[in-house]
Amino acid sequence: MTQGYRVAIVGATGLVGRTMATVLCERHFPVRSLRMFASARSAGSSLEWNGRSIVVEEARPDAFADIDLALFSAGASTSRELAPAAVAAGAIVVDNSSAWRMDPDIPLVVPEVNPDDVAWNKGIIANPNCSTIQMVVALDPLHRARGIRRIVVDTYQSVGGTGNKGVAELREQVAQDAAGVALTPNVYPHPIAFNLVPQIDSFLPDGSTKEEAKMVNETRKIMHAPLIKVIATTVRVPVLCAHSEAVHVGFERPITPDEAREFLRRAPGVIVEDDPSRSIYPTPRDKIGRDEVFVGRIRSNDVFENGLSMWIVADNIRKGAATNAVQIAEELARRGLLANRKERLNVVRG
Amino acid sequence: MTQGYRVAIVGATGLVGRTMATVLCERHFPVRSLRMFASARSAGSSLEWNGRSIVVEEARPDAFADIDLALFSAGASTSRELAPAAVAAGAIVVDNSSAWRMDPDIPLVVPEVNPDDVAWNKGIIANPNCSTIQMVVALDPLHRARGIRRIVVDTYQSVGGTGNKGVAELREQVAQDAAGVALTPNVYPHPIAFNLVPQIDSFLPDGSTKEEAKMVNETRKIMHAPLIKVIATTVRVPVLCAHSEAVHVGFERPITPDEAREFLRRAPGVIVEDDPSRSIYPTPRDKIGRDEVFVGRIRSNDVFENGLSMWIVADNIRKGAATNAVQIAEELARRGLLANRKERLNVVRG
Numbered sequence: 114m115t116q117g118y119r120v121a122i123v124g125a126t127g128l129v130g131r132t133m134a135t136v137l138c139e140r141h142f143p144v145r146s147l148r149m150f151a152s153a154r155s156a157g158s159s160l161e162w163n164g165r166s167i168v169v170e171e172a173r174p175d176a177f178a179d180i181d182l183a184l185f186s187a188g189a190s191t192s193r194e195l196a197p198a199a200v201a202a203g204a205i206v207v208d209n210s211s212a213w214r215m216d217p218d219i220p221l222v223v224p225e226v227n228p229d230d231v232a233w234n235k236g237i238i239a240n241p242n243c244s245t246i247q248m249v250v251a252l253d254p255l256h257r258a259r260g261i262r263r264i265v266v267d268t269y270q271s272v273g274g275t276g277n278k279g280v281a282e283l284r285e286q287v288a289q290d291a292a293g294v295a296l297t298p299n300v301y302p303h304p305i306a307f308n309l310v311p312q313i314d315s316f317l318p319d320g321s322t323k324e325e326a327k328m329v330n331e332t333r334k335i336m337h338a339p340l341i342k343v344i345a346t347t348v349r350v351p352v353l354c355a356h357s358e359a360v361h362v363g364f365e366r367p368i369t370p371d372e373a374r375e376f377l378r379r380a381p382g383v384i385v386e387d388d389p390s391r392s393i394y395p396t397p398r399d400k401i402g403r404d405e406v407f408v409g410r411i412r413s414n415d416v417f418e419n420g421l422s423m424w425i426v427a428d429n430i431r432k433g434a435a436t437n438a439v440q441i442a443e444e445l446a447r448r449g450l451l452a453n454r455k456e457r458l459n460v461v462r463g
Numbered sequence: 464m465t466q467g468y469r470v471a472i473v474g475a476t477g478l479v480g481r482t483m484a485t486v487l488c489e490r491h492f493p494v495r496s497l498r499m500f501a502s503a504r505s506a507g508s509s510l511e512w513n514g515r516s517i518v519v520e521e522a523r524p525d526a527f528a529d530i531d532l533a534l535f536s537a538g539a540s541t542s543r544e545l546a547p548a549a550v551a552a553g554a555i556v557v558d559n560s561s562a563w564r565m566d567p568d569i570p571l572v573v574p575e576v577n578p579d580d581v582a583w584n585k586g587i588i589a590n591p592n593c594s595t596i597q598m599v600v601a602l603d604p605l606h607r608a609r610g611i612r613r614i615v616v617d618t619y620q621s622v623g624g625t626g627n628k629g630v631a632e633l634r635e636q637v638a639q640d641a642a643g644v645a646l647t648p649n650v651y652p653h654p655i656a657f658n659l660v661p662q663i664d665s666f667l668p669d670g671s672t673k674e675e676a677k678m679v680n681e682t683r684k685i686m687h688a689p690l691i692k693v694i695a696t697t698v699r700v701p702v703l704c705a706h707s708e709a710v711h712v713g714f715e716r717p718i719t720p721d722e723a724r725e726f727l728r729r730a731p732g733v734i735v736e737d738d739p740s741r742s743i744y745p746t747p748r749d750k751i752g753r754d755e756v757f758v759g760r761i762r763s764n765d766v767f768e769n770g771l772s773m774w775i776v777a778d779n780i781r782k783g784a785a786t787n788a789v790q791i792a793e794e795l796a797r798r799g800l801l802a803n804r805k806e807r808l809n810v811v812r813g
Contacts, residue, residue, distance in 0.1 A: 263766045267617035267709035269659050269698065283657075287637060307633075307703045308748035309619050311760055311774045316739035320720060320762030344764035344772055346709035348619065351701050353657045359617035359696035363766075370670060389666035398658035410661055412670030414694035416613045422694055424661045
């Protein structure tokens with residue numbers, strides 16, 4: 114094990130998959146070997162990683178022999194099909210799709226918030242939704258201090274959240290706008306250039322989108338706080354990368370903005386940028402490529418009892434997806450939970 | 464009077480001023496004569512209006528003789544200097560700046576909400592802040608029906624709200640981004656292309672911006688509801704025109720989404736566009752050039768007692784500024800309050 118882990122990335126050609134590979138390298142995750150998996154369409158192409166070229170293989174159920182850790186970011190249906198196969202082959206799966214997040218038998222983990230939940234995994238650990246991750250990293254330290262009862266969150270989500278095709282659609286429509294021709298929406302239900310789309314994912318019967326429901330349900334599960342009331346409006350904005358959130362919270366006990374800033378300065382993974390007198394607060398363009406969650410515009414509100422409002426920004430591809438997944442792997446490694454399960458069984462059996 | 468009113472526009476070369484001229488024409492406001500005023504810099508240029516060319520004059524305190532109605536949109540300091548002079552010369556002023564809005568002696572009017580307030584004017588009527596206007600047009604019918612107690616609003620405000628220079632800054636920075644050069648912010652404290660700026664106007668000691676304070680104070684004044692609690696986060700987004708708002712409301716009495724849609728369908732100046740199954744909701748790009756307020760994404764929330772959430776979009780230059788000002792003038796005319804005050808006095812004196 115001193116040589117590290119045999120790692121696979123499933124969905125390796127996507128925006129999140131490529132960033133997972135980068136983050137493994139940046140954080141010096143002990144990688145003994147790295148295999149890249151994608152759909153049959155991408156198989157045979159090659160990707161650069163850590164100074165070498167890796168040929169992309171087709172992701173198939175029989176591909177996971179001799180893998181310790183499989184980082185999945187290939188969509189819910191691929192995860193549903195392949196993650197159980199990877200687990201059966203002995204791997205631990207950290208899955209970035211929505212497939213398993215609300216399964217009561219599967220931990221949903223943000224390492225700054227609920228690292229202990231990695232311990233009870235049965236092979237799959239779910240990586241939460243991007244907009245949820247950045248919110249709970251900022252809110253959990255305040256919840257532990259003063260108890261959160263209610264959350265209103267309105268999001269400003271970048272096209273990077275839709276992957277390469279979202280970025281391409283925004284770029285293409287900006288060019289169409291400059292050329293004076295009609296914008297042609299493909300990825301989103303409406304034009305996104307110089308526009309807003311208050312719909313992320315499909316609608317549920319109650320009028321919320323699935324993205325909004327994720328922010329309610331995943332927040333409660335990660336924070337172990339099933340009684341917190343949450344309402345979210347999630348909006349796609351013409352920003353390339355990094356999500357922003359206007360958040361308004363009601364607490365059980367009083368909390369001042371200064372106290373909140375102090376709790377957040379001591380919190381893991383959070384950077385407070387909050388000096389209105391000098392127009393200092395996070396903006397998404399500044400935070401592309403950063404792994405932390407940035408919080409500013411902290412102030413009281415009188416809409417809630419013990420009310421506090423703030424503005425939260427993070428790179429949705431990094432902390433909202435790839436970095437959080439690698440942090441989960443680090444947490445597993447730290448606890449000795451990453452050795453290949455089949456091999457562990459063999460060792461035990463002698 | 465059958466020949467109409469002698470109208471002046473102060474700030475005639477600006478985005479709102481030019482739209483005021485257009486809206487006067489579109490709505491067939493009875494204009495006997497139209498004079499265009501601007502700063503000394505723009506004086507001497509000419510503007511097209513209703514098929515003729517009008518030379519722009521310098522806005523000076525002595526310029527308002529023989530004016531019945533002066534529509535001001537030239538900033539607070541110009542309004543403070545010139546509006547009293549216009550009133551002294553006999554004109555009624557409808558002022559789009561923030562100069563007089565919270566003055567208890569000056570009505571602040573949205574004709575769909577508080578038209579009767581035009582009656583007690585002493586010469587100046589204030590036109591509210593753009594983001595406030597569209598919110599109260601949508602919320603007041605619901606307030607009358609079920610009583611609003613609390614409002615959380617997060618805005619997505621276009622660069623058109625900053626006038627011509629905001630639009631130019633966004634366009635220029637998009638070109639800079641395409642050229643791969645650094646973005647140079649001038650109008651806004653941070654880049655706005657592919658970015659968000661969670662600061663509109665300057666900051667107050669409590670950590671709110673003046674724009675956010677306007678949404679609190681003006682809402683209460685227009686709706687005659689001093690006890691409603693409001694918290695706003697106002698954010699500049701890279702949209703050219705039309706403002707959007709995610710709004711979450713708590714009511715005194717229960718209200719269902721269907722009831723809200725019905726109240727809003729019957730409300731003046733509101734169009735309900737709310738069919739999630741077909742991705743129908745308003746987006747700002749669609750609403751440029753429209754005079755109504757558009758509401759969609761109506762659904763319940765459990766964060767508030769009797770909670771309701773919605774998405775509100777309107778053209779901030781039209782309903783948020785120019786159209787509302789002209790509607791105030793129409794309301795004054797309808798009540799016979801637009802005849803030149805000096806001339807009325809002369810008539811009375813005989």
